[in-house]
Structures are given as C-alpha cells and as structure tokens.
Amino acid sequence: SQELEQxxxxxxxxxxxxxxxxxxxxxxxxxxxxxxxKYGEGLIFLMMLQKGGEEKSHEKxxxxxxxxxxxxxLHITASQPSHAGIYLCGAGRTGTASKLTFGTGTRLQVTx
Amino acid sequence: DAEITQSPRHKITETGRQVTLAxxxxxxxxxxFWYRQxxxxxxxxxxxxxxxxxxxxxxxxxxxxxxxxxxxxxxxxLESAASSQTSVYFCASSGAYNEQFFGPGTRLTVL
Numbered sequence: 724s725q726e727l728e729q730x731x732x733x734x735x736x737x738x739x740x741x742x743x744x745x746x747x748x749x750x751x752x753x754x755x756x757x758x759x760x761k762y763g764e765g766l767i768f769l770m771m772l773q774k775g776g777e778e779k780s781h782e783k784x785x786x787x788x789x790x791x792x793x794x795x796x797l798h799i800t801a802s803q804p805s806h807a808g809i810y811l812c813g814a815g816r817t818g819t820a821s822k823l824t825f826g827t828g829t830r831l832q833v834t835x
Numbered sequence: 836d837a838e839i840t841q842s843p844r845h846k847i848t849e850t851g852r853q854v855t856l857a858x859x860x861x862x863x864x865x866x867x868f869w870y871r872q873x874x875x876x877x878x879x880x881x882x883x884x885x886x887x888x889x890x891x892x893x894x895x896x897x898x899x900x901x902x903x904x905x906x907x908x909x910x911x912x913l914e915s916a917a918s919s920q921t922s923v924y925f926c927a928s929s930g931a932y933n934e935q936f937f938g939p940g941t942r943l944t945v946l
Binding site for chain 2: 754756758763764765766767768771773811813815821822823825826827828
C-alpha cells in the first residue's frame with residue numbers, strides 16, 4: 724500500500740515565524756490533500772494539489788507538489804496562534820483515487 | 836449550507852453490546868467513508884460506499900459493518916463491541932475532485 728511519511732512529527736514555533744511541513748510518498752501521488760485538525764474536532768479541508776509542480780495558496784498557507792508528484796510541502800508564513808493544530812496530508816491511490824491514505828500528522832504549536 | 840453530521844458525539848458502551856454510529860450528509864455526494872483515528876496509527880479506513888446499496892471493506896473492517904439505503908446516510912455498526920474498538924470515529928464524503936469532507940467525529944469508549 725502507498726504510505727505517506729510526514730515530517731516533522733511535531734513542531735513548536737514562535738508566533739511570527741515561518742515553518743514548513745513535508746509529506747513524502749514512495750509512489751506517485753494521485754491527488755494530494757492537506758487537512759487541519761484541532762484537538763477533539765474533525766478534519767478541515769485546506770487545499771488540493773493534482774499536477775506536478777502545482778502550487779496553491781490560501782491566506783498565509785502555501786502548498787506545493789513537486790514535479791515527480793512524490794512529495795508535497797505545506798508552508799506557513801508569519802505563523803499565528805490560530806495556525807496551531809494537527810496537519811495531515813492525504814493521497815489518492817492509483818486506480819481508486821477516491822480512497823485516500825493519510826499520513827500520521829504533524830502537530831504544530833505556536834507560542835506567543 | 837451543506838454539511839456532514841455525526842451522532843452521537845460521545846458514547847460509552849460495554850463489551851459485547853451492539854453499537855450504531857450515525858452519519859448524515861447533505862452534500863448529495865455518492866462516496867462516503869468511515870475512519871477510525873488512534874494515536875500512533877493516524878486515520879484508518881474502516882468501510883466505504885460509492886452509492887446506494889454499495890459497500891466495501893477498508894483496511895480495518897473486522898467487527899464493523901455498514902449499510903447504504905439512501906444517498907445521505909451511512910451508519911456504522913459495531914456488531915459486538917470490544918475494548919480495542921475504543922477510538923474516535925470519523926465519517927466523510929467526497930466531492931467531484933475526491934476531496935473529502937469530514938464530520939465532527941464520535942468518541943467511543945468500550946468498557
């Protein structure tokens with residue numbers, strides 16, 4: 724099965740600092756989806772990447788999918804306390820793109 | 836606004852009892868999914884459905900069943916609850932680009 728590795732597993736940054744979270748697969752990704760989860764709540768869909776080299780931004784969050792479609796990064800600029808939570812990447816599988824495999828998540832804390 | 840809801844939000848039950856968790860979506864999506872989330876394991880797929888009367892097993896389906904009698908609902912049943920099924924359960928439905936939208940989750944404790 725296609726496994727997704729996320730790094731780092733956890734991250735503590737000071738408010739205002741930039742940070743990057745990575746999601747890596749040993750196989751080609753067929754659709755890469757980023758989610759955010761706050762403790763005790765459901766997953767919130769952030770953005771989706773499908774094409775190699777694609778980049779999308781929403782407010783201060785930018786996600787990129789590399790040309791080989793095996794790695795994605797999520798970059799947060801000027802972090803705020805509201806960015807704290809768990810970030811998960813999910814990827815479609817060959818032939819059954821509607822089913823997603825998820826990484827184990829990156830826990831982000833933002834200190835004042 | 837379209838949404839996906841789960842009930843109950845919290846449930847405590849005893850070993851051996853049958854439990855049903857409800858999932859209802861108003862997105863009119865054909866694809867629906869059930870996951871469990873546990874520390875160290877992330878999200879794992881239990882069952883999924885691509886439409887009415889269609890159900891499929893995921894990677895951790897033992898001890899669970901689902902049925903799909905209409906587009907909006909995909910209830911998850913634990914036939915005989917076990918302590919290993921203590922977890923947080925999430926339901927999701929997916930749109931045209933396979934992006935999944937999640938419910939708020941049900942925290943289940945089996946004593």
